[in-house]
Amino acid sequence: QKEVEQDPGPLSVPEGAIVSLNCTYSNSAFQYFMWYRQYSRKGPELLMYTYSSGNKEDGRFTAQVDKSSKYISLFIRDSQPSDSATYLCAMTSDLTGNQFYFGTGTSLTVIP
Amino acid sequence: NAGVMQNPRHLVRRRGQEARLRCSPMKGHSHVYWYRQLPEEGLKFMVYLQKENIIDESGMPKERFSAEFPKEGPSILRIQQVVRGDSAAYFCASSQTGTTWYEQYFGPGTRLTVT
Numbered sequence: 001q002k003e004v005e006q007d008p009g010p011l012s013v014p015e016g017a018i019v020s021l022n023c024t025y026s027n028s029a030f031q032y033f034m035w036y037r038q039y040s041r042k043g044p045e046l047l048m049y050t051y052s053s054g055n056k057e058d059g060r061f062t063a064q065v066d067k068s069s070k071y072i073s074l075f076i077r078d079s080q081p082s083d084s085a086t087y088l089c090a091m092t093s094d095l096t097g098n099q100f101y102f103g104t105g106t107s108l109t110v111i112p
Numbered sequence: 113n114a115g116v117m118q119n120p121r122h123l124v125r126r127r128g129q130e131a132r133l134r135c136s137p138m139k140g141h142s143h144v145y146w147y148r149q150l151p152e153e154g155l156k157f158m159v160y161l162q163k164e165n166i167i168d169e170s171g172m173p174k175e176r177f178s179a180e181f182p183k184e185g186p187s188i189l190r191i192q193q194v195v196r197g198d199s200a201a202y203f204c205a206s207s208q209t210g211t212t213w214y215e216q217y218f219g220p221g222t223r224l225t226v227t
């Protein structure tokens with residue numbers, strides 16, 4: 001079983017839609033949860049990070065962590081064509097020796 | 113404040129040659145991570161270094177691969193005697209010591225092609 005599972009998509013939505021991206025994980029020791037956005041042939045860009053369970057909002061983006069279900073989500077409101085990219089979840093813990101575990105990424109296209 | 117720098121951006125090597133990938137972390141960052149990304153796959157951890165120390169190299173193949181982060185200068189990922197299977201995008205990330213050590217910032221990557 002992979003440490004982190006992420007639906008690869010592709011996901012295609014109309015402009016203005018609410019997008020939901022999700023990851024599940026198996027290691028209950030994970031404490032820090034990150035979302036990255038990666039444009040084609042570019043490096044991943046840190047979007048948001050969350051510690052432990054709960055919600056965090058930043059503009060049109062909301063990150064949710066449910067540690068009891070080992071499930072994290074990223075919501076994008078009022079999606080824009082510029083949001084078209086691959087979204088990677090990542091997680092780590094003080095106990096995992098600073099190793100970061102990434103999902104395979106979900107490809108998102110927002111259609112104007 | 114410049115971001116993470118990587119060079120070269122593209123590297124073509126013939127089988128059996130050596131590849132050297134360089135990474136300069138963000139200013140003030142003392143932690144460097146190297147990842148490999150293959151098409152349709154996620155980022156795979158290779159090695160984690162701090163200045164002059166390899167902290168965790170559990171993700172790096174035992175043969176042909178090595179990494180260093182000297183006191184002065186960039187971190188270097190070296191691949192000796194490259195094979196076609198080494199073709200991939202290699203990303204470097206950096207973070208700083210302290211409470212935000214988990215915030216990693218990535219460079220643009222080096223795309224290695226082995227012919």
